[in-house]
Amino acid sequence: MLWSLSFCVLSYIFLMLMSLSTLFLGVWFIMSDMVIFIEWEIFMMNSSAVIMTFLFDWMSLLFMSFVMFISALVIYYSDEYMKGDLVINRFIILVLMFVLSMMFLIISPNLISILLGWDGLGLVSYCLVIYYQNVKSYNAGMLTALSNRVGDVALLMAVAWMLNFGSWNYIYYLDFMSISWEMNVISGLVVLAAMTSSAQIPFSSWLPAAMAAPTPVSALVHSSTLVTAGVYLLIRFNLLICETEISKFLLLISGLTMFMAGLGANFEFDLKKIIALSTLSQLGLMMSILAMGYAKLAFFHLLTHALFKALLFMCAGAMIHNMGNFQDIRYMGSFCRQMPLTTICFNVANLALCGMPFLAGFYSKDLILEVTSMSNLNMFSFFLYFLSTGLTVCYSFRLSYYSMIGDFNYEVYHSLSDEGWIMLRSMIMLMVMAVLGGCLLSWMLFPSPMMICLPLELKTLVLVVSSLGGVLGYEIFKMCISFEMMFKKSLSVNFLGSMWFMPFLFTYGSNHFPLWHGNFGVKILDQGWSEELGGQKLYSQFGKFSRLNQWWQSNSLSVYLLSFIIWVFILVLVMI
Structure with a gap:
């Protein structure tokens, strides 16, 4: 019976069963406060053992459960979304390789195996971004790959520095490294790697560009895999960056990233780019609370964010699918009449993103902002936190206005409907988790509630800022498109709307200066004089000597010479 099912459905069933198993194990590990560390000796050569290590604790098991749950629903969703693909099994295999690389990264307490998972994520993400083979996809894939290579190099350098401790199992040395001067080097390299993967300033330009990938891939990448890998790595290394200069730097950069993404x-x-920028904003929020030393809180928001962000992308995919692969929100509208179920899921995910009370995002986001209000934080960072929260609600309500409330501006004859039941089942399951996931996780992770003691003004500030952002988002963007076009002519709006010109600097700038000069240097030096006087010169000289030797051995001259020597020898003997 099982073999009659498609590869998509089989993968969905397998991942869902694995997700439920790891979820129950994770809950058991939380209740019993247990950690399992496994060392598997692969082989031994000359008394040197090659050992693979795995770390199973409540954090890795819960994260694995969420990754497999979301990837199972994404694969099931892809069965209908990618129906026109003639080789859909290739797509599913790429997604499974992506999930496997993330598993490696999650359960590894060893920098070498982390690098294996990290490089796997980078390689497979490149393959998925260029899946729709056109020039835009190739450019986006190259930008994604090159940006993440910076993080790969940083991790390789951290691997080299870890040799000073005698092993790459960093989990043994975190307490010791916190009092070592080498802490600054290793923690700086790890923070650099995390900044590239989680697209913090100045590496933010690849995240919206990666939207060239199919929408199911975007749902997986932006919720629980590639972009969250950097946050998860820093959660594991959080003892290294607590109360250091690097944490202050990370707090500033992540706050600016959050603000820049909200504005953009x-x-x-x-x-899809609006939802990608909202992911960037939430990554800045996770990084900033992590820099303040609240690793468990960052992990809590990482899990809740994964649920509603995957749902947002799935709903966006259903809308794009129904509009014939059209993504401009100015041509959308009145979806609440044509696609009511999709609209319900989309609005629930949007409200969870805004921190609507008693949805998943509220439990983590509200707690983060209240802890921020209670912390000893400077005024600039405090301003960035709350302004970015207002901007999040602002663009969420703007998105709802354009897609749900406004007039439908695309075609008179259209086929918008909620008939894709495979996609709808995936979205409804995620919607249930987006409603219930926050409270369930808060009960599991924080059985003893945090004591938040704030004055009334600060306590209500979150609600006030969110309400103001929602009202502004609805009122400002009721303007006509002509007003928007008029605004877009100004330099300031171009600057704010293009991620502070980062995509231009990272594409045109790198193409015209460093890469061009690098190519020139390669042509002149590596493929020029060094070849002419080095490898190619040696090759040509050895070739000449070889041909001369071959000629000497292959022609009759050697026979004449040998006979001449023999006759001379006989003549000498006769004369003697």
């Missing part, structure tokens, strides 16, 4: 999303018209 308010000027964007591509549906």
